Amino acid sequence: MIYPHNFEQKIGFDTIRELLKVKCLSTLGEERVDNMSFTDQFAGIEEQLCRVTEFVRIIQEEDGFPDQYFFDVRPSLKKIRIEGTYLDEQEVFDLRRSLETIRDIVKFLDREDDEDSTVPYPHLKSLAGDIAVFPQLIGKIDQILNKYGKIKDNASTELSRIRRELNSTMSGISRSLNAILRNAQSEGYVDKDVTPTMRDGRLVIPVAPGLKRKIKGIVHDESASGKTVFIEPAEVVEANNRIRELEGEERREIIRILVEFSNLLRPSVPEILQSYEFLAEIDFIRAKAHFAIQINAIQPALEDKQLIDWTDAVHPLLQLSLAKHGKKVVPLELELNKKQRILIISGPNAGGKSVCLKTVGLLQYMLQCGMPIPLHERSHAGIFSNIFIDIGDEQSIEDDLSTYSSHLLNMKNMMKGCNAQSLILIDEFGGGTEPQIGGAIAESVLKRFNEKETFGVITTHYQNLKHFAEDHEGVVNGAMLYDRHLMQALFQLQIGNPGSSFAVEIARKIGLPEEVIADASEIVGSEYINADKYLQDIVRDKRYWENKRQNIRQREKQMEDTIARYQAEIEDLNHSRKEIIRQAKEDAERLLSDSNAKIENTIRAIKEAQAEKEQTRLIRKELSDFKESIDEVGSKEHEEKIARKMEKLREKQGRKKEKKSSPEKVVHKEVKVEPLTPGCPVKIKGQTSVGELLEVNGKNAVVAFGMIKTSIKLDKLERATGQQPKKEQKSTFVSSQTQDEMYEKKLHFKQDIDVRGMRGDEALQAVTYFLDDAIQIGVDRVRILHGTGTGILRQLIRQYLETVSGIAHFQDEHIQFGGAGITVVDLE
Missing domain, CATH: 2.30.30 (SH3 type barrels.)
Known part of the structure; x- marks a missing residue:
């Protein structure tokens, strides 16, 4: 239940709807946005949120989601339920492309992950589970339509015959007209640069009015200036009549083909319409996903109970508005649970109380409409069966209601409808009447809300409501913070203590006379002024210690990071030390092995010398020298070697630190010469x-x-330091952005260019860009409309075409479609 009837307008959800509709691809999704409604079904809300979250992943991680053709052909399908009706060519073409999109989406969602054979988007796949894709229907459409959505020549035998005869007859007319035109030009009746043209669907020859009797035939039209008349020669009248007949036969045959296809389609219409409901839901989910990305929204941890535990909650519309001016919204921290169900927010005017109230209402409503909301990931959210709101001026002349009367009516309806599963949102509770009785009634109503264990956010200036929150379990005070020194609102909500209205301070800021402020203070009494001052002091002190605690947390975090960094460096040093010791041991083992070999060689040499004294003495001296060298290496050199390596290791650590603090020095450091390796x-x-x-x-x-x-x-x-050899490099990668730009260019490329009326250099430049685009996107044929006139523009363009690579052939257009006034260019 939502109260009152204009609830969405009051919280700004009507604007959310409009923003969502802009992101839809078709009327399919826009209808779903219009029909989106509030629900308290936990399973349904969670399923909707999961689908939107999965689609956010698709947008951020996938490139190939098929969303090219979202056409709403439901009206056309409903139209052909009546026998004898049929879809026209464009409707059939839209049907074919949108059916292909449905097929590709189902295939995309049905795929499995190659690594662990899991479905990457299970909630979206369940949506596509029973959707039919109609491959036979797509194949049938491909038999009758070409890739441009026009009926193929071979769609039927009769159509093929008609179009062959039509082309043959038109060619005959073209030859006859050209012969008549050449004869007239040789006789001087017609200028040399004149070509046949079309009037009322018939090929005619333009001549001067004074010479119209020279050519036998029917005058069909004359130019606006009266200087040219258009004559259909008598020799081609019958052929032109035949063309009209054949065109009529062609239209009738096309209609017959479309009627036949529509008869084939008609039994499947209900099932096809169901597939389009799936396409509409995908369009709707896609729009919500794009909007979620725009406002940095997430799917919070959803619980099937009444709960609001939000961190860094922001009002999405305020966020979008401030972002245009480079500003940010102050996030909201809010918690409502079974122990503190009703939050009484107090504080100065223009301090953000109403924004806080609307933020709660809008985000909770968005969530229960299946939309992600802008919160921190650690936030938790619950479900409410009813949401009531009382905000703004509700004066009504028709119903004879004053502002206060309308507030009382809302209170009555809220007390009647609320329960433990309800959320009430009231702005300026008790306002609109004499403060003493207004505050008393508000306190009494608040007592009933608390007894019913309802949840709520209420803003007020009344002291008695602040005291009520302090004295009753289930109700808690909150304050919108205000900087007393700068005299400006901080737009931060702090739960636990009531807030001051800062009435005296604000009055001084705007320049109210001091004697007026003194009189007002005397009227309300020193007790009230002191109580308000104490509130301000409490809030100030709490802010001070909160900042202190925050600074201590930051320092602790910095210390933890520093300790972790030092521990990592110590571990690195220990690892390096162990590696150096290991290498030293290997060197010692190698020396020991060499020593054993030397001793064996010495013994063998003594034996071979047969123990001659001089030879034995020399051998023993050699062994003694080798022993001394081993001792020296083992005691000094190895220690020095280890010391040098440890010193280098310390220098390396020092360079790392120096690099972090002064990267410029590292950049200009002298680089050692590296050995030459293949590829450098x-x-x-x-x-x-x-x-x-x-x-x-x-x-x-x-x-x-x-x-x-x-x-x-x-x-x-x-x-060659800093240089690369010059060589040809072929691009093997095309970015997704370039592919999208090429696709967009191909989609909007027109195969005709009109340069009539341009100067020669302008026309050549336009044709150059036009042909570059055509060759780039792979078009087979283009047409250049240059007109006949004096023929100079035509000559310049054709001279240029002869120099362009990539052009296979160019010629005059068919006489029926423009003749020498148009050049047809075939591209390789």
Whole structure:
């Protein structure tokens, strides 16, 4: 239940609807937006939110979702339920493309993940589960329509015969007219540059009025200036009549084909309409997903109970409005649960109380209409069966209601309809009448709301309501914060303490005389003024300690990050130390092995020398020298080696820190010469030409300078720092943005260009750009309309066409469609 009837208008949801409709691709989705309604069914809301969340993933992660052709052909399908009616060519073409889109969407949602064989979008797949895709129907349409949506020549045998005869007759007329025209030009009746033209669907020859008797035939029309008349020669009148007959036969045959197709289609209309309901739902979900991305909305943790536990909640319309001016909304922190169900918000005027109220109403309503809402990911949200709102001036002359009377009527309806599953939203509770009795009635009504265990957000200035919240369980105070020093609202909600209205401070700020303020303070009494001041002090102190706590949290976080970084560096040092010690052990083992070998060789040498004293002495001295060298390496050099490596490691750590603090120094640091490896850019010492090193064979190397390969000594080469060899590079990647631009260009490309009336250089430039686009998107044939006139423009264009690569052939258009005034260009 939603109360009152204009609830959506009061919270701004009517604007949300309009923003959603703009994002729909067709009237299919727009109807769903219009029919979107509030529900309290937990399973249904959760399913809708999951589908929108999955579609957000599709938009952000996928490139190939088929959303090209969303056509609403439901009116056309309903029309052909009557026997004898039929779809025209355009309707059949729209049906074919939208059926193809439905088929592709079902296929897209039905696919499985290659890695773990799971369905990536299960909630959307369940929506597409029983949808028929009609491949036979698409095939049948392809038999009668070409890729441009026109009836094919071979759609039927009769149509093929009619069009052959039509082309043959038109060719005969063209030949006859050209012969008559050449004869008239040779006799001087017609100018040399005149070509046949069309009037009322008949081919005619333009002649001067004074010479119209020279050509026998029927005068069909004359130019607006009266300087040209259009004559249909008698020789082609009968042929033109035949063309009219054949065109009539062609239309009748096309209608027969369409009627036959519509008869085939008619039994499947109910099932096809069901498929279009699926397409409408996809359009609707897609619009909600795009809107969710625009306002940074998410699917909160949804619970099947009455709960509001929101972090960083923002009003989406206010967010969009402020974003245009480079500003941000102050987020809202709000929690309503079984222990604190009703929040009483107090604070200064223009401090954000009403915005806070509308934010709660709009986000909860959006959520229960199946839309993601702008919150932090850790937020939790519940479901309410009823939402009541009382906001704004509801004066009604017709119903004889004052502002206060309308508020009382709303209170009556709320008390009658609310329960423990309801959410009430009341702005300026008790306002509109004498404060003392107004506050008393408001307190009494609030007591009834609390007894019914309803949930709510209420704004007020009344002190008695603030005291009520302090004294009754289930009701909690909240304050919109205000900076006393800057005298401006902070638009932050703080739950736990009531807020001051800052009436005295605001009065001083706007310049109200001090004696007026003093009189007012005396009237209300020092107790009231002091109480208000205490409230301000409490709020100020709470803000101070809250900021302190926030700063301490930030410092603790910085300390944790620093400790983690140092621990990582210590672990890295320990790892490096262990690696150095391991290498040292390997060196020691290698030395020990060498020592054993030396001892064995010494023993063998002594034996071979047969223990001669001098030879034995020399051998023993050699062994003693080797032992001393081992001791020296083991005791000094290895220690020094380890020390040097540890020193290098410390220097490396120091350079890392220096790089983080002063990146400019690292950029200009001298780079060591790297060895030459295949693939690097090189040049011959003393030369400037840069090539690519292909391979290294000992002291020789193979280098490619452009298309030339050469062998050269490796020591004659040096690395070409910061340079790359010049070579042809072929693009192997086309971005999705470029593909979209090419698709958009191809979709809107027109195969005709009209340069009549342009100067020669303007026309050539226009034709150049036109042909570039045509060749780029792969069009087979284009037409250039240059007119006849003096023939100079035609000559310039054709001279240019002879120089353009990619043109297979060009010629005059058929005489019936413009003749020499149009050049037809066939592209390779």
